Amino acid sequence: MNVSGAxxxxTVIGIVGLLLFDYFFHVRRTHIPSLGEAARWTAVYIGIAVAFGFGVLILGGGTAGAEYFAGYVTEKALSVDNLFVFLLLLGSFKVPRADQQKVLLFGITFSLIVRTGFIFLGAALINSFAWVFYLFGLILLITAGNLLREQHDDDRPPDNVIIRLARRVLRTSENYDGDKLVTTVDGRRMLTPMLLVMVAIGGTDILFALDSIPAIFGLTQNTYLVFTATAFSLLGLRQLYFLIDGLLDRLVYLSYGLAAILALIGIKLILHALHENNVPFINNGEHVDAAEISTGLSLSLIIGILLVTVLFSLLSPRGRAQTYTRAARRHANEYLDVETDPAYCDEIYHRLLEEEAHINGLPAKYRARTYAEKELTDLLRRAHELHERRVAAGTCFRPEPASTGVS
Known part of the structure; x- marks a missing residue:
């Protein structure tokens, strides 16, 4: 598939235009997107990506279309897993809900710039050195192994060298000043924590790109398809974050599904590397007659793995227990530490009560295991005590009585 400069x-103008539209029409006014707003714009961006894919299918042929859709679905799935990390990151920095979308949009823009650079670097390496396929395949297999070892259940915020360096170098004020990057404290101009959050998001994006770019090159080596599938998977990610906020807690087995997908693509890359082999110490630099995994089969397996992962996350008792526990912990932390807006505090508290009701509806084994976590029960107790104080002060409403399981 040859693509002209025009x-x-x-394509680049269209993608930049969509980003600018987001900046000037969505995030200039600080607000918490409603579920309807998030759903509408998520549908718009996914619709644009799918329409573009059908255009590739019609104009570029069946192989190009299948490669685009395989790349788009894989990158979108990886992006959803990244959203969970962003959720923990925004929570650890205590970013107010209304300001989160501007941070996310900055992260998406930065990610698109970084990944574009990685895409062209990867394309240049692949065109020059066939052994790069071995390297990319090994990276994906290692990443798959790391995903299997990861434990999201303890909800620890991300911590990497970029975040630690940013915390040490950037001296910021104690409190946010809306979405401003600079504020004035006691007559002195200071950086706000918002800048620190943006650096942390951007640095984490770079680490994500090291996994996602080899993954999509395992599905197509056409630079145009790699770029567009990556770009369209990122566009609309901000709206998707607010749409599936609660659903993120339910996808407790997503990492296992992504590990299987990355392992599949890693094997596909190594098989392709064997077929194109020119490394002297492997078969004397001659190609190895190895079977290759077709793009159609890859797309079918990726979609199948994702469906099984999502269904198992939603239906298994253990998955539901982890879902409700994680959500209750997150809502309690939000209520205690993040939000000061009374209306949103009420909303968060009602969500917390709903998650506690879900926990109480679990089978006895999982319910007992959940309430045996002292850290969780202490957290829930503190949230209820704070709510009682807010009700007494008249800053919150008393909800309908509900059994919480916390004494």
Whole structure:
């Protein structure tokens, strides 16, 4: 599939235009997107991506279309897993809910710039050195193993060298000043924590790109398809974050599904590397007659793995127990530490009560295991005590009575 310079230019202009539209029409006014707003714009961005894919299918042929859709679905799935990390990161920095979308949009823009650079670097390496396929395949297999070892259940916020360096170098004020990056404290101009959050999001994006770019090159080596599938998977991610906020807690087995997908693509890359082999110490630099995994089969397996992962997350008792526990912990932390807006505090508290009701509806084994976690029960007790104080002060409403399981 050959793409002219004019098509490249029009594509880049279109993607930049969508980003600017987001900046000037969505996040300039600080607000918490409603579920309806998030759903509408998520549908718009997914619709644009799918329509573009059908355009590739019609104009570029069946192989190009299948490669685009395989890349898009894989990158979108990886992006959803990244959203969970962003959720923990925004919580650890105590970013008010209304300001989160601007941080996310900055992260998406930064990620798109970084990944574009990685895409062209990867394309140049692949065109020059066939052994790069071995390297990319090994990276994906290692990443798959790391995903299997990861434990999201303890809800520890992300901590990497970039975040630690940013905390040490950037001296910021104690409190946010809306979404401003600079504020004035006691007559002195200071950086706000918002800048620190943006650096942390951007640095984490770089680490994500090290996994996602080899993954999509395992599905297609066409630079245009790699770029567009990556770009469209990122566009609309901000709206998706607010749409599936609660659903993120339910996808407790997503990491296992992604590990299987990355392992599949890693094997596909290594098989392709064997087929194209010119490494002297492997078969004397001659190609190895190895079977290759077709793009159609890859797309089918990726979609199948994701469906099984989502269904198992939603239906298994253990998955539901982890879902409700994680959600209750997050809502309690939000209520205690993050939000000061009374209306949103009420909303968070009602969500907390709903999650506690879900926990109480679990089978006895999982319910007992959940309430045996002292850290969780202490957290829930503190949230209820704070709510009682807010009700007494008249800043919150008393909800309908509900059994919480916390004494």
């Amino acid at each position: 098509v490249w230019l029009l």
